[in-house]
Amino acid sequence: MHSASDKYLQAAALCCFAAALAHLGCIIFGGDWYRFFGAGEQMARMAEQGLWYPTIVTSIIVLLLLVWALYGLSGAGVIKRLPLTKLALIVIASIFLIRGVSFVGLMPMFPENSLTFWLISSGICLFIGGLFALGSWQQWSVLGVENA
Incomplete structure (x- = not known):
C-alpha cells in the first residue's frame, strides 16, 4: 500500500x-546536445569526431541514473524491494547533495563548463538529492531493517 510519503521517491x-x-540524447544527437547541456566544447568536439570517450562517460552516467531511478521506485514501493535499498537511498541522496554543494571545488577541474552549467546542474542535483533524502526519511520505517 502506497502512502503519500512515497511521492518524493517517485518524483x-x-x-x-x-x-x-x-x-542518452547527448549520445544519440552528439555535439550540439553536449553543448546545449553545458558539457563543454571538448566533449562536444570529441563526440563530433566519433571518439568513444564521450559515449563511454555518458553511458556510465545513464546507467547510474537508471539504477538510481529503480532504487527510488523500490523505496517508494512501486517495484519489488531491491537489495540494500536503505543503504542505496542514503548513498544516492548523499551523492546528489554533495554534488550540488561541491560545484565550486569541481569547477577548476572542468574549466570548459560554463557557470550557467554549474549553477543549473548543481541546483538540479540539490533538488533531486532533497527528494531522495525527504522520501527516504518518510519511508524509513516502511523500508524495514532487512535492507539497512
Whole structure:
C-alpha cells in the first residue's frame, strides 16, 4: 500500500529517468546536445569526431541514473524491494547533495563548463538529492531493517 510519503521517491525516480534520457540524447544527437547541456566544447568536439570517450562517460552516467531511478521506485514501493535499498537511498541522496554543494571545488577541474552549467546542474542535483533524502526519511520505517 502506497502512502503519500512515497511521492518524493517517485518524483526522485522520475527526475533520474529524465536525466538519463537527456544524457542518452547527448549520445544519440552528439555535439550540439553536449553543448546545449553545458558539457563543454571538448566533449562536444570529441563526440563530433566519433571518439568513444564521450559515449563511454555518458553511458556510465545513464546507467547510474537508471539504477538510481529503480532504487527510488523500490523505496517508494512501486517495484519489488531491491537489495540494500536503505543503504542505496542514503548513498544516492548523499551523492546528489554533495554534488550540488561541491560545484565550486569541481569547477577548476572542468574549466570548459560554463557557470550557467554549474549553477543549473548543481541546483538540479540539490533538488533531486532533497527528494531522495525527504522520501527516504518518510519511508524509513516502511523500508524495514532487512535492507539497512
